Each structure stands twice: as structure tokens, then as C-alpha cells.
Amino acid sequence: MSDDLNLPADLSADEMGEYLRIYVDETNEQADSLVEMLLGLERDPHDPRRLAEAFRLVHSVKGSAALLGLDRITTLAHHLETHFERLRSGAAVLDPATTNVALRFVDYLRAGNEQLRRGEPLPPNEELLAAVETLGSEASSAAVRESDEDRPAPRPPVASPSAPAPADEEPQPTKLPAVAEPAPTVAVGPARPMRVTIHFRRGMPLAELKGELVIARLARLGAVVRSDPPAGRLATIADSGRLDVWIDAAADQAALREAADVDGAEGIEIGETVEVGVEPGLKEPAAAAGGEGRPDAQETVRVEVGRLDVLMNLAGELVVNRSRFVQVARQIAPTFRGAAASNRSTAIVEDMRHSLEACRDEIAAGASASGQLATLEKHLTALEEQSREWQEGRRHFDHMLEAIDQLTRVSDNLQRGVLKTRMVAVAPLFNRFKRSVRDIARELGKRVDLEIRGEKTELDKRMIDEIGDPLVHLVRNAIDHGIESADERRRRGKPETATLRLEAFHRGNSVCIAIADDGGGIDTDRIRQRAIERGLVTAEAAAGMSADELVDFIWQPGFSTAKAVSDISGRGVGMDIVRTKINRLNGSIDIATVKGEGTTFTIRLPLTLAIVRCMLFGLPHGVFAVPMENIRGIVAIGDSQIVAVNGRQACDIRGEFLPLVDIHDIFRWAEGEARLPLSGDVAVLHSAGRSIALRVGAPLGSQDIVVKSLDDNYRHVRGLGGASILGDGSVCLLLDVATAIDLAGGRRTRSITPQH
Amino acid sequence: MPNAMPGRLLVTDDALIMRMRIRDIAREAGWEVVGEAGNGRECVERYAALRPDLVTLDIVMPEMDGVEALRALRASDPSARVVMVSALDQKSKLSECIRLGALDFLVKPFDKERLVALLAKYAPRPAAEG
Numbered sequence: 068m069s070d071d072l073n074l075p076a077d078l079s080a081d082e083m084g085e086y087l088r089i090y091v092d093e094t095n096e097q098a099d100s101l102v103e104m105l106l107g108l109e110r111d112p113h114d115p116r117r118l119a120e121a122f123r124l125v126h127s128v129k130g131s132a133a134l135l136g137l138d139r140i141t142t143l144a145h146h147l148e149t150h151f152e153r154l155r156s157g158a159a160v161l162d163p164a165t166t167n168v169a170l171r172f173v174d175y176l177r178a179g180n181e182q183l184r185r186g187e188p189l190p191p192n193e194e195l196l197a198a199v200e201t202l203g204s205e206a207s208s209a210a211v212r213e214s215d216e217d218r219p220a221p222r223p224p225v226a227s228p229s230a231p232a233p234a235d236e237e238p239q240p241t242k243l244p245a246v247a248e249p250a251p252t253v254a255v256g257p258a259r260p261m262r263v264t265i266h267f268r269r270g271m272p273l274a275e276l277k278g279e280l281v282i283a284r285l286a287r288l289g290a291v292v293r294s295d296p297p298a299g300r301l302a303t304i305a306d307s308g309r310l311d312v313w314i315d316a317a318a319d320q321a322a323l324r325e326a327a328d329v330d331g332a333e334g335i336e337i338g339e340t341v342e343v344g345v346e347p348g349l350k351e352p353a354a355a356a357g358g359e360g361r362p363d364a365q366e367t368v369r370v371e372v373g374r375l376d377v378l379m380n381l382a383g384e385l386v387v388n389r390s391r392f393v394q395v396a397r398q399i400a401p402t403f404r405g406a407a408a409s410n411r412s413t414a415i416v417e418d419m420r421h422s423l424e425a426c427r428d429e430i431a432a433g434a435s436a437s438g439q440l441a442t443l444e445k446h447l448t449a450l451e452e453q454s455r456e457w458q459e460g461r462r463h464f465d466h467m468l469e470a471i472d473q474l475t476r477v478s479d480n481l482q483r484g485v486l487k488t489r490m491v492a493v494a495p496l497f498n499r500f501k502r503s504v505r506d507i508a509r510e511l512g513k514r515v516d517l518e519i520r521g522e523k524t525e526l527d528k529r530m531i532d533e534i535g536d537p538l539v540h541l542v543r544n545a546i547d548h549g550i551e552s553a554d555e556r557r558r559r560g561k562p563e564t565a566t567l568r569l570e571a572f573h574r575g576n577s578v579c580i581a582i583a584d585d586g587g588g589i590d591t592d593r594i595r596q597r598a599i600e601r602g603l604v605t606a607e608a609a610a611g612m613s614a615d616e617l618v619d620f621i622w623q624p625g626f627s628t629a630k631a632v633s634d635i636s637g638r639g640v641g642m643d644i645v646r647t648k649i650n651r652l653n654g655s656i657d658i659a660t661v662k663g664e665g666t667t668f669t670i671r672l673p674l675t676l677a678i679v680r681c682m683l684f685g686l687p688h689g690v691f692a693v694p695m696e697n698i699r700g701i702v703a704i705g706d707s708q709i710v711a712v713n714g715r716q717a718c719d720i721r722g723e724f725l726p727l728v729d730i731h732d733i734f735r736w737a738e739g740e741a742r743l744p745l746s747g748d749v750a751v752l753h754s755a756g757r758s759i760a761l762r763v764g765a766p767l768g769s770q771d772i773v774v775k776s777l778d779d780n781y782r783h784v785r786g787l788g789g790a791s792i793l794g795d796g797s798v799c800l801l802l803d804v805a806t807a808i809d810l811a812g813g814r815r816t817r818s819i820t821p822q823h
Numbered sequence: 824m825p826n827a828m829p830g831r832l833l834v835t836d837d838a839l840i841m842r843m844r845i846r847d848i849a850r851e852a853g854w855e856v857v858g859e860a861g862n863g864r865e866c867v868e869r870y871a872a873l874r875p876d877l878v879t880l881d882i883v884m885p886e887m888d889g890v891e892a893l894r895a896l897r898a899s900d901p902s903a904r905v906v907m908v909s910a911l912d913q914k915s916k917l918s919e920c921i922r923l924g925a926l927d928f929l930v931k932p933f934d935k936e937r938l939v940a941l942l943a944k945y946a947p948r949p950a951a952e953g
Binding site (some may be wrong): 082089125129135149272276280 | 836837839840841843844845879883884906910911912914916918921922925927928929930931932935937939940944
């Protein structure tokens with residue numbers, strides 16, 4: 068087996084990179100589709116549409132892999148394709164063993180693609196190869212003879228063009244098309260048999276078909292009398308490299324030569340001499356008329372996400388710049404907009420005009436003040452001039468406002484446009500679960516139907532990439548812990564087959580993904596017991612906790628109520644990791660659970676990672692932005708509302724006691740730092756069902772902010788989700804509310820494994 | 824021999840990567856790739872709109888396979904020039920395509936020079952003689 072990273076000789080390294088990327092993307096999609104077909108076929112193994120599509124997908128993967136010289140994939144796909152051809156023709160029936168082998172092929176293909184992405188060779192696959200090779204070996208061999216495609220290939224599947232052509236092909240009756248196809252009449256003349264000899268390139272694949280092709284093409288010029296080798300034995304051309312055809316035709320030598328000159332023909336001799344000179348010319352295709360009929364079909368282009376990131380960033384910068392314009396304009400506005408300013412100078416001008424008149428009257432009365440008068444007049448003219456300039460400036464200012472308006476529209480549209488190019492449907496992500504749900508359920512001996520809804524809902528591509536792992540975890544959890552065994556379900560009077568629903572939908576400016584099971588719900592008694600055991604809460608405190616508060620414990624690092632750590636979930640990757648990951652995406656996750664009826668996890672994600680709608684607050688240390696998602700309200704509290712609970716401050720907001728937190732408590736700033744007054748505005752922040760009241764300065768209004776990663780530009784800071792540049796050029800920090808609540812002790816947290 | 828004028832090519836294959844490969848090679852060889860089709864139906868539609876000089880046609884494709892597409896092409900335009908580009912194991916289908924009037928065929932996977940040679944063979948030549 069060749070090294071799978073050997074470039075085909077005629078591909079440059081650059082080309083190879085490009086092709087590999089396309090190959091990986093395309094075959095990953097085909098892998099997804101193939102899994103869908105396989106799962107559909109599991110229900111109905113005879114579905115001809117799915118069988119044909121599965122065959123086609125495997126065939127297509129084979130072709131693409133062969134193009135890149137990926138022999139391991141090509142060989143596997145070839146064997147699989149052969150077997151699917153048997154299935155398609157009815158010579159064999161799809162059994163679970165075949166499905167499993169095909170799914171393993173998909174796994175290998177995907178794993179291989181990951182390797183290729185990293186520039187590493189494909190892993191060995193002897194075991195899988197053996198499994199694929201034996202596919203259908205037990206199938207009735209009598210049914211396997213229908214056509215040559217049906218036969219398992221007795222030779223290496225990827226015959227490179229130089230590889231010897233099969234010599235063991237059964238002679239196949241080659242049908243001569245002479246009668247069926249009307250021969251275009253070329254020239255009229257005395258017909259006499261001519262011998263056309265074609266020398267073919269040796270070892271050409273499908274040489275017998277080339278022979279067939281030559282005969283068919285010659286037959287259009289006249290009647291083919293006979294051939295050597297004869298029609299049924301054309302396969303020998305592969306070895307001999309020669310075909311003779313006797314033809315009764317009125318055509319001249321050039322026409323015959325042209326007809327015989329197929330790809331792979333290296334020399335042509337025409338046995339009889341005929342007059343040369345007349346140029347009948349085989350029918351040339353009608354030249355396309357003019358330049359009309361250009362392609363207008365909607366074609367698609369694949370773009371690296373990285374490039375879209377760059378565009379997104381630039382669009383973001385543009386939006387920031389636009390805000391800057393708006394802000395500057397707002398600052399200039401009073402100068403031009405204030406009616407007072409305009410009136411005042413007009414008044415001055417008028418006053419001066421009056422005093423000038425008065426002056427003139429005095430002079431008329433006899434006094435000589437002509438010098439003074441002239442000066443006054445000069446000033447007046449200057450002032451009038453200035454006033455005109457100001458009017459002019461005001462007009463320009465109005466134009467600028469229009470331009471800013473226009474800029475706003477364009478930059479908003481640009482941003483929306485770029486956002487839109489990044490949006491992809493969640494369908495491929497969801498569909499992947501058809502397979503894993505089946506596998507996990509089978510492994511655990513449970514029966515689970517997956518119901519997918521809203522798969523056309525679109526989400527930022529990056530988000531889709533990131534949300535996969537948390538979803539897998541939640542789905543595993545749901546099947547492993549949420550859904551009861553079939554016995555248990557029967558006892559409870561539920562259908563034995565459980566339903567797991569995966570649903571995506573829009574909620575305002577966010578997209579929600581719900582994972583809902585109809586299992587037993589979360590057992591709060593067990594949680595209470597575990598929490599006390601682990602010392603997370605005292606027995607007395609636990610006794611007074613609400614169901615929601617108890618359920619919240621599952622977000623604690625390392626918290627698990629599972630009786631036994633199963634192979635599927637509970638590998639130490641806790642729900643806390645899931646939540647951390649979702650928080651990183653500026654999303655949130657909520658749980659709704661009803662004992663005996665099931666649990667629903669709802670992940671709420673912003674449409675995009677790049678832009679977050681925030682409320683800005685001026686704090687003594689600068690401006691902080693808080694995602695609107697996380698704000699329940701902004702309330703002014705008085706001293707009377709502040710109480711101490713267990714030595715910590717809390718405040719009573721409409722009967723709800725919330726921890727009252729200062730920004731210092733979140734970031735552990737030194738005590739000496741400036742603090743906000745005790746009473747004043749607080750923002751009620753919430754995440755995953757927990758809330759705190761954060762002291763904030765005056766709210767500065769809401770705004771879309773373009774988030775820049777702190778991790779990339781500085782380093783990760785717990786409690787901060789990023790930074791952004793405001794319209795006035797200053798930097799504001801984006802609060803990561805979920806982590807902030809943890810850090811502020813929204814509830815007592817004892818980090819077992821501190822992150823970062 | 825004078826350079827043949829650039830031919831207008833329509834590339835048909837369900838695999839993007841295969842279309843890219845054919846397109847890249849054809850362009851380098853001086854062809855104008857006027858369109859691409861991902862299945863037989865698209866091929867027939869685009870052929871009608873574009874009237875290319877030559878069509879490359881894959882056999883195993885979704886919706887409408889290459890055999891049906893060839894049948895439709897030749898029915899609508901008996902002078903349609905089509906070369907099949909297909910895998911080795913589609914022998915009986917290829918044979919059918921030959922009967923249906925395919926100009927030639929090339930077996931996948933192919934070397935670059937093979938495709939270049941094939942295309943050169945079927946490049947349009949100036950129709951008018953002095």
C-alpha cells in the first residue's frame with residue numbers, strides 16, 4: 068500500500084493543498100449523507116432510492132480519493148461500492164453487519180480527513196479492509212453474475228492508466244451499432260471495402276471498449292464488414308494493441324482516419340488508397356451563436372471560514388468607525404444646530420447696524436467721526452462675512468449628516484451581509500446525531516427514537532463547530548442518565564421506546580437548541596444527598612432549597628449523581644465543561660425537568676459570536692459592557708433594601724433576595740480602589756437560572772459591540788468575555804456574566820478544578 | 824499545425840473535486856470552461872443554454888445519470904459532442920454510451936496528459952476553409 072500522502076505526479080504541492088481541502092469538505096458531507104442513507108436503510112433495507120444514493124456516494128468518494136492517490140480510501144470504497152452494487156441489483160440484502168462495516172468506513176473516512184487536514188498520512192486500516200473485503204462473501208454467488216459491475220473486482224481497484232488491463236474478462240458480446248444508428252451520408256461514390264488498422268497504446272484500461280468505440284464511429288461512415296479481433300473478442304486488444312476493421316464506405320481516407328482516431332490510438336493505417344483532396348469534413352458542432360447563453364445558474368463557492376473571519380472583522384471595524392463619526396457629529400451638532408447661536412450672531416449684526424445708523428445721525432448733526440465710522444463699517448462687513456461662512460458650514464454639516472446616514476446604512480448592510488454568509492443550517496450537525504443516538508442507545512440496550520426539528524435554522528458556522536461537543540455530551544447524558552431502561556419505562560406505563568428531541572428555533576436575537584428527553588427527570592433528592600455528601604451545602608441549608616436550586620448543583624465541577632460511571636458519559640467531563648463552553652460562546656443553558664416526565668436542556672446562543680448587543684455601564688475603572696441577554700433589569704435600590712445574609716450583602720428586589728455584588732468582588736481588586744456608593748443603580752444579572760445584583764454606575768445606553776478576543780490579544784481573564792472599541796475610541800470590557808456570577812459567589816462555589 | 828481556437832467546455836461530474844481537476848487542466852490547455860454541472864439534469868439544462876463545443880460527462884450521478892443525460896443531449900442536439908469520464912467499473916454503461924453516440928471516453932483516475940490529449944483531439948477546428 069502506498070504512502071497516502073504521495074502526490075500524484077501531475078499535481079503541484081499548492082494544487083494538492085487546495086484539492087485536499089475540497090476533498091475533505093466534500094467527502095465529509097458525503098459521509099454525512101451516507102450515514103443518513105444507511106440509517107434509513109436500516110428501517111427499509113430494500114428502499115431502491117436509498118440504495119442507489121448510497122452506492123453513488125461511495126462511488127463518488129472512491130473517484131475523489133483516487134484522484135488524490137489516496138489508495139487506502141479508494142480500495143475500501145471500491146469494495147464497499149461493489150457490495151452496494153450487489154445490494155442495488157437485488158443480488159444481496161442489506162444486513163446489520165454490512166451497515167456496521169459501512170459505518171466503520173464512514174468513521175475511517177472522517178478520521179482520515181482529520182489526519183489529512185493536519186497533513187498526516189492516513190492511519191492503517193487492515194482490519195477494516197478485511198471486513199470490507201469479506202462483505203457479501205456469504206451472499207449467494209449465483210446472483211452475482213448479472214453484469215460485469217456485479218462481479219467483485221478480481222484486480223486492484225485503482226487501475227492507473229498504465230496498469231495492465233484485465234485479461235481475464237469474460238468475452239462479452241459487443242453489439243455493433245451499425246444498424247441502429249443512421250449513418251450520416253457523407254459523399255457518394257463507389258463503395259469498396261477498406262481496411263483500417265488502429266494501433267493502440269499498450270495496457271490501456273478498457274481497451275476492448277476503445278475497440279468498440281472505433282467500430283461504432285467507423286460504422287457511422289459505412290457498413291463494418293468485419294473486424295480482427297472480432298466483436299466478441301475485443302479484449303485481446305489490451306495485449307495485442309491492434310485492431311483491424313474492414314469497412315464498406317464511400318467516405319474518404321481523412322474521414323475514416325478521423326473516425327478511427329480515438330483517444331488511445333497511436334497510429335492509424337488505411338489499407339486501400341483512395342483519392343485525396345476532397346474535404347467532406349465530419350459534422351462539426353454548430354458554433355455557438357454569439358456570446359448569448361452565458362451561465363446564469365446559481366453557482367456556489369467554498370470559502371475558508373478564516374477568510375470570512377477577516378471580512379467579519381473588517382466589517383466590525385467599519386461599524387466602529389461609523390459609530391465614531393456619529394459621535395463626533397453629535398459633538399459638533401450644538402455649534403450648528405443650536406438656533407441660539409445663529410440668532411445671537413444675527414442679533415449682533417443687527418445691533419451693530421443700529422449703532423451705525425446712530426453714529427451716522429450724529430455725524431449729520433455736525434460732529435466729524437468719519438474715521439470711526441469707517442472702522443465700524445469694516446467690522447460689520449467682516450461679521451456679515453463670517454455669518455455667511457457659518458451658514459455655509461451649517462449646510463456642509465447637514466451634508467455630512469446625510470453622508471453618515473448613508474455610511475450607517477451601508478455598513479449595517481455590509482455587516483448583515485457578511486453575517487449571512489457565515490450562517491449555515493444546523494441540519495448537518497443534527498443529522499450526525501442520528502448515528503450517535505443509535506449507537507449509544509444500542510450500547511446501553513435502550514430504545515430511543517430521535518426526533519429532529521427546526522433543522523433549517525441557521526447559525527454562525529463557528530458556533531456550529533463549537534457547539535458540537537457540548538451537544539454530544541448532553542445527548543449522551545440524556546440517553547445514559549435521563550432515559551430509563553425499557554423495563555423501567557414499561558413499569559411506569561411509558562412507551563418502551565423513548566423519544567429524544569433535538570430542536571432548533573429562533574428566540575429574538577438568539578437561536579435556541581433544545582435537547583429534550585421523556586425520561587425520568589432529574590432526581591433532586593439524589594442531588595441533595597450528593598451535595599451534602601460532597602460538603603457543598605449543609606443539610607439544613609439543603610433542606611430549604613428549592614428544586615431549581617438543587618438542580619443547579621449539576622453545574623458544579625465534578626458533580627455527578629450517576630450510580631456508576633458508565634462508559635458513555637461520566638468520564639469526568641462534567642456538565643460544568645458544557646456550560647463553560649457555552650458561556651464562551653456568549654450563550655447560556657437552562658434546564659427544565661419534571662420528575663418522571665423528562666428533562667429539557669435549552670441552549671441559547673447569539674446569532675453570531677462577533678457582535679453582541681450590550682448595555683454599557685460607566686464604572687470607576689472604565690466602561691463595562693454586559694450582554695443584554697444576561698440583564699433582567701436595572702433597579703435603583705435604597706439603603707433600606709440592603710440586608711446582610713450570612714455576613715454578605717444582599718438586597719431585596721421585589722421580594723427576591725439577591726447577592727449584592729461590587730465589581731471588586733468579581734475581579735478581587737484591592738480594597739483601596741474607588742467604589743461605587745452603597746445605594747444606587749444595580750443591574751440584575753442572570754445566567755443559567757442564577758442571579759446577582761451588580762452595583763453599576765449610570766447606564767450609558769445599549770449598543771451592538773464588536774467583540775475582540777482578549778485571549779488572542781492579551782490573555783484569558785476569568786470573568787471577561789472580551790473587549791471592544793467604542794465609538795469614541797476608548798476600550799470597554801465585556802463581562803462574562805456566568806463566570807462573573809461564579810466568581811462573585813452568586814452561590815457558594817467551591818471550585819474543585821479551577822479553570823484557567 | 825496552427826493552434827486550435829479555444830473550445831468551450833461544459834464539465835459534468837457530481838464530485839466538486841473532479842470538476843475542479845478537469846476544469847483546471849482544461850483551462851491550462853487553453854479551453855474556456857463555460858459551465859459546470861453536478862448531475863445529468865443540470866448538464867442537459869446548461870448544454871441547452873450554453874451550447875458548448877464539448878461536454879465531459881460522468882456516469883454515476885444523482886438525479887439523472889450520465890447515460891440518461893447523454894441520451895437527452897443527443898436527442899435534443901444530434902451533433903452534441905460528448906466525452907465520457909468515468910470509472911473503470913462502469914463498463915456496461917460505457918458501452919451503452921458508445922452506442923448512444925459518445926465521442927470517446929476517459930477512465931478515472933486519469934493522468935493530466937491523458938485528459939489534455941483527449942481534449943486536444945476534440946478541440947473545435949476553424950470550420951471555414953479558405
